[in-house]
Amino acid sequence: MAQIGLFSSVLYILFTICFSFIFKKQVWKALLVGSMLTIGIFMPLTLLFFLVGSGITYWMGNKIQSSFPWKGLGIGILIGFLIIYKLKESWIDHINLLEVNFWENTGIWQIVGLSFFVFNAVSYLMDIRRRFIKPADSFFKLMLYLLYFPTLHAGPLHRFSYLNEQFDQANISEKSFSNGMRLILWGLFKNFVLAQRLNQLLISLRESEIAGWWTLLIGFVFFFYLYFSFSSFIDFFQGLSEIFNIQLKDNFHKRVYFSINRHEFWKGWHITLNEWFRDYFFYWLIKWKFWRDKPYLLLLMTYVLIGLWHGFTWAYFFWGFLSGIWILVEKVLKIPKLSEKFSSLKWIGVIYHVFICSALALVFVFSSIEDLWDRILKPAYFPLGIWLLHKRNIFIILFMFLQVDFFHIWSKSLRMNIFFERLPAWQRRVIYIQLFLYILILGMFSDGIENFYLQF
Known part of the structure; x- marks a missing residue:
């Protein structure tokens, strides 16, 4: 059973509140920094993969409505990695390092929330392809959508347009x-x-x-x-x-x-x-x-x-x-x-x-x-x-x-x-x-x- 302690969530709140004083008129930036810091401290490999995945998603989002020949490339890469990662349990047992299953016993190798990340990224690319939305005008806005800490562990899944509108109006009040x-x-x-x-x-x-x-x-x-x-x-x-x-x-x-x-x-x-x-x-x-x-x-x-x-x-x-x-x-x-x-x-x-x-x-x-x-x-x-x-x-x-x-x-x-x-x-x-x-x-x-x- 995978577990997430209260401490990471409390830390996320503290990080975000602190940075919201710096980004008073753009609290969404505090949400992004808070999410990245919290993920990076507790799940460094997760953060690394998500940064790379965000880059691929942003690049393909800007190419998908152009004359770029491989319009499904970004979706294929994301879905492909998800399939490979989910298959790991069936083949990783064959890798034995000093009679220790290195993958399963080293938490750093675990990518938490991968399915939710990939499904959100795919929905973003497919919505652009269908011309339901336009590509994100900022890489950091897309990153926040994909790395948002409260949706990383259990969802729910959201469309980019639904969350992006709320990020722009984020604030803290009584x-x-x-x-x-x-x-x-x-x-x-x-x-x-x-x-x-x-x-x-x-x-x-x-x-x-x-x-x-x-x-x-x-x-x-x-x-x-x-x-x-x-x-x-x-x-x-x-x-x-x-x-x-x-x-x-x-x-x-x-x-x-x-x-x-x-x-x-x-x-x-x-x-x-x-x-x-x-x-x-x-x-x-x-x-x-x-x-x-x-x-x-x-x-x-x-x-x-x-x-x-x-x-x-x-x-x-x-x-x-x-x-x-x-x-x-x-x-x-x-x-x-x-x-x-x-x-x-x-x-x-x-x-x-x-x-x-x-x-x-x-x-x-x-x-x-x-x-x-x-x-x-x-x-x-x-x-x-x-x-x-x-x-x-x-x-x-x-x-x-x-x-x-x-x-x-x-x-x-x-x-x-x-x-x-x-x-x-x-x-x-x-x-x-x-x-x-x-x-x-x-x-x-x-x-x-x-x-x-x-x-x-």
């Missing part, structure tokens, strides 16, 4: 600082109190002798762990951005964990990644007659690619393939329309979706399909020691989950910081104290802030 801190507090609560506790339970289940159909319980716990881990990171980094009056996109719909079918789930899960594959892969290819006649095949390929985005392994390939098949079956059987027609049977849909989703989630937990299959084929067994060991932990998880779900229902469609802002002052203070005490008393801090998706 209101923006308060908005940012509310989201940071909410993200820390979800991570330390729920995600970390779910992770401890998940580790115990994975290392136990649980077998047979009980194995689905591992997938169930992982599904909820992944939501709280990933969404808490989004909340946290949205908060960092809000401090400087920059609003990052939402990446999850509230209560997406209670989706009643797969279509509804994908509308609210990792939203910006799904939109990227829709806009820059599916819609790009569907224009061609060959694919226009085979939309279901193209849709299946899209989900396979989303699976391979997690890693070039057979497990992720099958996860993407089965996810695509699931969507296609729902389309053929018109499950989404049936869900709308029989809304009173909503909980049947929730159970149906969580059950299959838990089965698919097992791909992310086990090291190989063979390992997973061996566990499932064993006689059904649940080790009662897990319950005795985690009885208090499970009670806290359930109670805190109900707290989060209550806030999601109460806040409706509002982002949490806006919802808190609109409450009476005494209610806000009670909630802040409540969340702070939950973190202080029930939080698990041993692993720092952990984000499963950093490894992708």
Whole structure:
């Protein structure tokens, strides 16, 4: 599990605030310097690659609408490096230096946020090629878009035009600082109190002798762990951005964990990644007659690619393939329309979706399909020691989950910081104290802030 400590985020805020006094009328420059310094201190190889990648992207962006013969060169270089880097796990094990896997045991070799960097760069180049936007008038503006610290670790993915407009208006005010801190507090609560506790339970289940159909319980716990881990990171980094009056996109719909079918789930899960594959892969290819006649095949390929985005392994390939098949079956059987027609049977849909989703989630937990299959084929067994060991932990998880779900229902469609802002002052203070005490008393801090998706 890749980890990012609080210290790097605090350092980023301090760097950016300090430099904002120097660049008073152009705070975007402070954002760039703060991002570069923070990345350079903690991830020097990441900074080096991103500087080179930014240069390639800027150069190709200015060439793409000219008579330059190789208009797809920049996109090819970026996608090619991403593929090579993701393939490393399949071939780097053959390189053995003094019986030590140098790549995996030396953090300097890790490039954090590579997928988000490459996908943002590709969207920038393709938008120029389609004449949706003009090339950036400044290399440093493009660099900020690609190296922006709050979007580097977990996304969300953004179009250049969306962020560039906000960078120009970046500033720090009492209101923006308060908005940012509310989201940071909410993200820390979800991570330390729920995600970390779910992770401890998940580790115990994975290392136990649980077998047979009980194995689905591992997938169930992982599904909820992944939501709280990933969404808490989004909340946290949205908060960092809000401090400087920059609003990052939402990446999850509230209560997406209670989706009643797969279509509804994908509308609210990792939203910006799904939109990227829709806009820059599916819609790009569907224009061609060959694919226009085979939309279901193209849709299946899209989900396979989303699976391979997690890693070039057979497990992720099958996860993407089965996810695509699931969507296609729902389309053929018109499950989404049936869900709308029989809304009173909503909980049947929730159970149906969580059950299959838990089965698919097992791909992310086990090291190989063979390992997973061996566990499932064993006689059904649940080790009662897990319950005795985690009885208090499970009670806290359930109670805190109900707290989060209550806030999601109460806040409706509002982002949490806006919802808190609109409450009476005494209610806000009670909630802040409540969340702070939950973190202080029930939080698990041993692993720092952990984000499963950093490894992708």
